[in-house]
Amino acid sequence: MTDIITLDDVSVVFESDGRSVEAVSHASVHIEEGEIFGIIGFSGAGKSTLVRTINLLERPTSGRVVIDGRDVTALRGTALRKLRSGIGFVFQSFNLIDNVTVAQNIAFALKAAHVPKSRHRARIEELLRLVGLEEKIDSYPSQLSGGQRQRVSIARALANHPRILLCDEATSALDPETTEGILALLKRVNAELGVTIVFITHQFDVAKAIFDHVAVMEHGVIVEQGTTFDVFGSPHHETTRALVERYLGVAIPRRLVPQLPSGRLIELRYKDEGALEPLISDVSRHFEVSINVLHGNVGYFGTQAIGTLIVLVSARQEGQRGAFVVQAAIDELTSRVADARELSVALNDDIGASIDAIFADDAYGTRPSAHAADAYDGDAHKEVLA
Numbered sequence: 001m002t003d004i005i006t007l008d009d010v011s012v013v014f015e016s017d018g019r020s021v022e023a024v025s026h027a028s029v030h031i032e033e034g035e036i037f038g039i040i041g042f043s044g045a046g047k048s049t050l051v052r053t054i055n056l057l058e059r060p061t062s063g064r065v066v067i068d069g070r071d072v073t074a075l076r077g078t079a080l081r082k083l084r085s086g087i088g089f090v091f092q093s094f095n096l097i098d099n100v101t102v103a104q105n106i107a108f109a110l111k112a113a114h115v116p117k118s119r120h121r122a123r124i125e126e127l128l129r130l131v132g133l134e135e136k137i138d139s140y141p142s143q144l145s146g147g148q149r150q151r152v153s154i155a156r157a158l159a160n161h162p163r164i165l166l167c168d169e170a171t172s173a174l175d176p177e178t179t180e181g182i183l184a185l186l187k188r189v190n191a192e193l194g195v196t197i198v199f200i201t202h203q204f205d206v207a208k209a210i211f212d213h214v215a216v217m218e219h220g221v222i223v224e225q226g227t228t229f230d231v232f233g234s235p236h237h238e239t240t241r242a243l244v245e246r247y248l249g250v251a252i253p254r255r256l257v258p259q260l261p262s263g264r265l266i267e268l269r270y271k272d273e274g275a276l277e278p279l280i281s282d283v284s285r286h287f288e289v290s291i292n293v294l295h296g297n298v299g300y301f302g303t304q305a306i307g308t309l310i311v312l313v314s315a316r317q318e319g320q321r322g323a324f325v326v327q328a329a330i331d332e333l334t335s336r337v338a339d340a341r342e343l344s345v346a347l348n349d350d351i352g353a354s355i356d357a358i359f360a361d362d363a364y365g366t367r368p369s370a371h372a373a374d375a376y377d378g379d380a381h382k383e384v385l386a
């Protein structure tokens with residue numbers, strides 16, 4: 001696959017009030033033609049600044065922006081305008097002009113690209129058909145719902161047949177159902193028109209629904225990138241873990257903890273659906289340990305599943321031999337899943353301390369403390385598997 005966009009060691013430094021802020025720090029990404037590439041991160045991570053370097057709305061302080069193999073970092077004037085006309089932009093806030101109709105909003109984009117006026121109406125009708133809003137051609141933005149406004153803004157962004165579409169939090173102002181519709185539309189634009197999409201979001205659900213590749217950003221730095229399935233299935237950086245944990249995270253109902261046998265709590269993350277049940281019975285038979293499945297959760301990434309299980313591994317015999325066998329069983333489990341980690345120290349005599357360990361922030365790595373409570377409440381309805 002060939003890169004349509006390469007950001008090569010891009011940094012963006014803002015000077016304000018005599019202080020300098022490095023909004024993007026040495027970011028490098030390779031975006032393939034025809035893919036949906038996503039950048040995810042918490043607010044303030046530098047996502048918007050990074051995506052705006054692609055059409056030079058933000059000029060890198062250092063590094064290079066390469067489009068179709070051509071270094072465009074220093075483009076100005078007509079050449080820059082030409083580059084921008086081949087790159088559509090969709091914003092969270094729609095950016096439509098309120099006092100003109102849907103047709104006129106789209107016409108602005110056509111005018112900017114010097115499309116003869118005689119061709120406007122047909123092209124506008126075609127675009128509105130694509131986004132499913134033919135009947136709103138003479139409506140005003142104020143007469144449309146949020147989802148419909150975003151469809152108009154997508155139609156406008158596609159007016160001049162761009163090969164690249166940049167979407168900055170394009171669904172963040174929409175409710176979940178409307179978001180689904182917009183994501184489906186963007187997937188269609190990507191698949192049917194072959195438009196490469198770069199999509200910025202802080203929403204994990206959006207990322208896992210449509211991204212082919214993802215870059216995770218924090219404090220201006222891309223901390224991890226790869227296929228969405230790999231990055232979210234085996235997160236390495238704590239920010240990625242925190243994002244994944246919010247979505248896939250499981251918590252053990254507190255009332256269960258005192259009834260647990262002693263043992264070690266392990267969180268297993270696996271990528272192949274169904275591959276885990278044989279693994280668990282296999283390991284418990286082979287190692288003479290008991291493995292209790294305390295909680296499970298499966299998330300879907302397109303058609304691929306990533307599952308999380310929390311298991312308690314207990315010895316069937318006392319003493320050092322028991323501890324040794326438990327360790328061997330955990331090693332075996334860990335080596336056969338995508339990702340694994342221990343959640344707390346042994347749950348034996350000191351139940352009180354163990355409960356704290358399970359629910360403490362560091363038991364879940366970087367899960368913010370407010371969220372530990374959310375996850376607990378949110379998961380209260382979930383079935384305990386064993």
Ligand SMILES: Nc1ncnc2c1ncn2[C@@H]1O[C@H](COP(=O)(O)OP(=O)(O)O)[C@@H](O)[C@H]1O
Pocket residue numbers: 014015016021022023041042043044045046047048049050
């Ligand atoms: N024009 C600007 N001048 C000064 N600082 C800015 C400017 N734009 C963004 N920043 C700062 O850069 C950082 C990254 O911002 P932004 O790219 O908007 O992050 P995100 O889109 O991930 O929320 C923030 O600290 C923000 O305050």
Ligand SMILES: [Mg+2]
Pocket residue numbers: 047048049169
């Ligand atoms: Mg932003």
